[in-house]
Amino acid sequence: MNELDFLKQHTPARIGVGRTGTRPLTKDSLSFRIDHAAAVDAVYGEVSQDLLDQMGLFTVETRYGSKERYLKRPDQGRLLSEEGEKLIIEKCILRPQVQIVISDGLSASAIQKNILDVYPTLLDSLSVYNLSAGTAFFLKGGRVGCMDAIGELLQPEAFVLLIGERPGxxxxxxxxxxxxxxxxxxxxxxxxxxxxxxxxRGTPPVEAAAHIGTMIHKMLEQKTSGVGLDI
Structure with missing residues (x-):
């Protein structure tokens, strides 16, 4: 086995693709178009209401307005709508140990494909450490910074945001x-x-959820997170 074949076996990246003259092979061109279409669908797709109903999640919206505005104005995905703030105050437990929020972010497909494995396992992992979770909900049009706005309202000890990544x-x-x-x-x-x-094909959802619970336990023990946490 040559070095290129070895590398191709150990990465999903597009390396060593074939060409005919200056053009990629038909199979490689079609593969690219399929993956690009999946990325577009992930960004512009919607998390199904059936899934949210199955998980018992109510929906809160940020100030994103529309998908186009969401992409152009990331700051609006960090801010809650007025109606969203009212819903959170009305329906959520105040000052929970752990607040879990699920958001489509930049990939609705990430929620559709993984959340039924991640969320229940995360709850199980927290229970192992005798930690309780507050009222989870779905945040439409969220960005990572929305944690701060929600944290101001609910004042949780620890916060977990499960959010769709930018697709590639x-x-x-x-x-x-x-x-x-x-x-x-x-x-x-x-x-x-x-x-x-x-x-x-990356970090397995169940394994990741179990690890999240462990990290939350350490955060609450040490009363810190980020670069200050001793892991």
Whole structure:
């Protein structure tokens, strides 16, 4: 086996693709178009209401307005709509140990494909450490910084945001889990932690969820997160 064949066996990246003259082979061109279409569908898709109903999640919206505005104005995905703030105050437990929020982010496909494995396992992992979760909900049009706005309202000890990652040509179904101790307005990015690349061909969803529970346990023990956490 030559070095190129060895590398191709160990990465899903497009390396060593064939060409005919200056053009890629038909099979490689079609593969690219399929993966690009999946990425577009992930960004512009919607998490099904049936799935949200199955999980018992109500929906809160940010100020994203529309998908086009969401892509052009990331700041609007960090802010809650007025109606969203009212729903959170009305329906959520105040000052929970752990607040879990699920958001489509940049990939609705990530939620559709992974959340039924991640969410129940995360709850199980928290229960192993005798930790309780507050009222989970679905946040439409969310960005990572929305943790701070929600943290201001609910004042959780620890926060977990399960959010769809920006899709690429390797996977359009990748989920990230962002964690933070007592998030609030002005929280620094260095105070957040993340487990990314959660999908069947990356970090297995069940394994990732179990690890999230362990990280939350350490955060609450040490009363910190991010670069200050001793892991």
């Amino acid at each position: 040509l390797v996977s359009a179904e990748s989920l990230s889990a962002y964690m933070c101790y007592r998030p609030q307005k002005g929280t620094k990015e260095s105070d957040r932690m993340v487990i990314s690349n959660i999908h069947q």
